Amino acid sequence: MKIIVIGSGFGGLSAAIRLQSQGHDVTIIEKRDQLGGRAYVYEQDGFKFDGGPTIITAPWLIDEIFQAAGKQTKDYVKLVKLDPFYNIRWEDGTVFHYNDDRETLLNEIRKINPNEVEGYHRLSKDLGEIYRVGFELIDQPFTSIWDMVKVVPEMIKLRSDRSVYQFASKYFKDEKLREAFSFHPLLIGGNPFSSTSIYAMIHELEQKFGVWFAMGGTGALVRGFGECFTDIGGKIRLESEVAEITMNDANGKATGVKLKSGELLEADAIVANSDVGRTYLDLIPAKFRKKYTNKKVKSMTYSMSLFVIYFGTNRKYENMAHHEIILGNRYKGLLDEIFVDKTLADDFSLYLHRPTATDPNLAPDGCDCWYVLSPVPNLEGAIDWKTEAEPYKQKIYEYLEKHYMPDLRKHIVSETHIDPRHFETTLNSYLGNAFGVEPTLFQSAWLRPHNLSEDVPNLYFVGAGTHPGAGLPGVMSSGKIVGNMIGKAV
C-alpha cells in the first residue's frame, strides 16, 4: 500500500519504519525543517540543545524498531545508562539521589524518613502487579469496547480509579516521599492528582530497565531512525505541511493529502502523527466526522503546556547531575494552578537538563549545555505570553541562581526559549498542549482517541494523543500497534 505518515515525531518514525519494513511504500510528510517533532534540535553558538525528550526508558522498544527493519540500534546510535537516573531536590536542601540500586534507594528513603522504608517495600511489591497489567496494555489496540471490558476487572482490582498521588500516599506519610513517588505523570503531561495510578508503573519501568541517554543527544536517535527509514527505501519530505486529508465523498475514505502549497499526494492509507485534536478539527471536513465532531474534540481535556529555556553557560556547574527534578515548596497548590485554575503561578517546579554531564561534546570546551522546563497551563488559561514570557524567564533564572547555580545569568552565552504558543503554532497542537490528550482514567485505553480513526476507515493515529499516550515508550508503542493493524503488504 501507498502510505502517508503526517509528522515525524517518535510515533511517526516508529510507524513509518515498521510499515516500510512490512513492504509498504511509505512517505513521511513533515511540516518542520527537521525530523523529530517535539525532539527537534536547536543548534546555536556551538551548543546542541535537544528540544524535548531526554529521559529514555524502555530501551528495548528502540531496539525493536531497528530490528523490524533488519538493523541494530548500535549501527545508528549509542545508548548509555545513567547513574543517578536523576536527583530530586527540594528548597530546604534535601536531595534524593535516584537510581536502580535497591540499597541506594533505601538509604535515600531512610535519609528523608527512616520510618518509611517498610512503606517502600510494600509499594514496590504492589507496583510489580500494576506494571504487569499496565505494560500488557501498552501495545494492544483498544479499538473495540470488548478490548476494554476484558481489562476492567484487573483495573478495578488495582484501584486504577485512584490517582498516582493517592497511590503513593498509601505507602508514605512523609510529603517529600509522596512527591518523589508521584511526580512521574508530569513527565507525560498528567497531573499526579488526577492521573490514574496505573502511571505509577513508570517507577517500576525505571527500576527494571534503567534510564538511558543517546550519546550526541536525543537528536542522534532521531537521526538514526531517519537514516534507518531511508536506508530501507522510505521517503521523507520536510517543510511540507498537510493542509487537508482528501476524502472520497462516496465511501468516506481518505484518498491522500493536500499540502499547503496546493500539491496533492495520493495514498491508500494515512497515518496521522499530528496532534489528534487539530487533525480532526483542521484536516478533515466536518461532514466526514460523526464521532469526532468539533464539539467532541473541544470537550476532551488536554495536557498542560511547557515553558522551556535552552541555554549555554561558559562555565560548568558540576554540582548538578544530568537530570534534576527541582520541586518547590508547594505541590498540590501549584499543580492546581497549572491544571485546574490555569493561571501562571509565582513559584514553580522545574526539570533541569544538563546533558554535558554525560556527553561534553554537546557544548564548546569548558561550557555546559542546559534546558530548564517549567510546566505551565495550556492556552485554555488566559495568560498573555507576549508580555509574560520575558519576566517568567527571568524569574526562573533568579530562582536557579538563588538555590542552585550562583551567578547563572553572568555565564549565559547562548539562549532560546519556547512557550505554549510554540506548541500551538509550530507544532499545530490544540490549545498548545505539550503532551496531547490529558492522561486521565476517562481518556485512557478505549476511552482515548483510537489508533484507528472512528470516523475515517483508512486513517490511523500514532503519537501522544492516541493510545497508549505521551512519552517515548507510549508513542513508539503506538507505532507498533498501527504497524500490526495495517500488517504486511500483500
Ligand SMILES: Cc1cc2nc3c(=O)[nH]c(=O)nc-3n(C[C@H](O)[C@H](O)[C@H](O)COP(=O)(O)OP(=O)(O)OC[C@H]3O[C@@H](n4cnc5c(N)ncnc54)[C@H](O)[C@@H]3O)c2cc1C
Ligand atoms: C520539552 C519536552 C520534554 C519531554 N521530555 C520527555 C522525556 O524526557 N522522556 C519522554 O519519554 N518523553 C518526554 N516528552 C514527551 C515526548 O517528547 C512526546 O510525548 C513525544 O516525543 C511526542 O511524539 P509524537 O509521536 O506524538 O510526535 P510529535 O513529537 O508531537 O511530532 C508530531 C510532528 O507532526 C508534525 N505535524 C503536525 N501537524 C502537521 C501537518 N499538518 N503537516 C505536517 N506535519 C505536521 C509536527 O511538526 C511534528 O514534527 C517531552 C516532551 C516535551 C515537549
